[in-house]
Amino acid sequence: MSDNNSMPPYNDLIGDILKKKSDEGGMENLKGFGKPLPKDYFSGDTFQHFQRIAKDAGYKPHWLKLQHEIRDMLYEIDRFIMNEERVELEKRVDKVNEKIAEHNKHCPPPMLKGRISIDTLDRAKEIWK
Structure with a gap:
């Protein structure tokens, strides 16, 4: 017994959006x-394609935005x-x-970086360029 009414309709949301835009x-x-x-x-895998397309579109991952913020800080x-005063500097650090x-938490494993201190500030600036 095959009852087609028991299955919910298939929703292709992206397809519907593209079709509507094309019709307009x-x-x-x-x-x-x-x-x-x-x-x-x-050629290559899907993730590589996503990265290339996202880069071409100007998208920056969250971890890369953080990297730039840290460098500026x-x-x-x-x-x-x-x-x-040293106390204020320690708060900033x-x-x-x-x-x-x-x-x-967000970056790829090869991009992990260690904590910094006031004493390692010069080295940190080189690492976070």
Whole structure:
């Protein structure tokens, strides 16, 4: 006994969005419309394709944004190192170490970085370039 009413309808949300946009006439203005896909899109794995397409679109992963924030924080600490008390500098270093911990949660394993201290600030700036 085959009852097609017992199965929920299949929803292709992305397909529906693309079909609606195509019906409205908004697909012709896309970059590369009507041109064949580059051959390198058919080689490699899906993740590599995602990374390439995301990079071309200007997407930055969260861990990379954090990496840039940490670098900027380190240079800011370095600018204020002569004018601030050690307690204030330690607070700034603690904030950087919190960002480093968050970065390490999200980044690929080869990109993991260690904590910093006031004494290792110069070395840290080199690492976080």
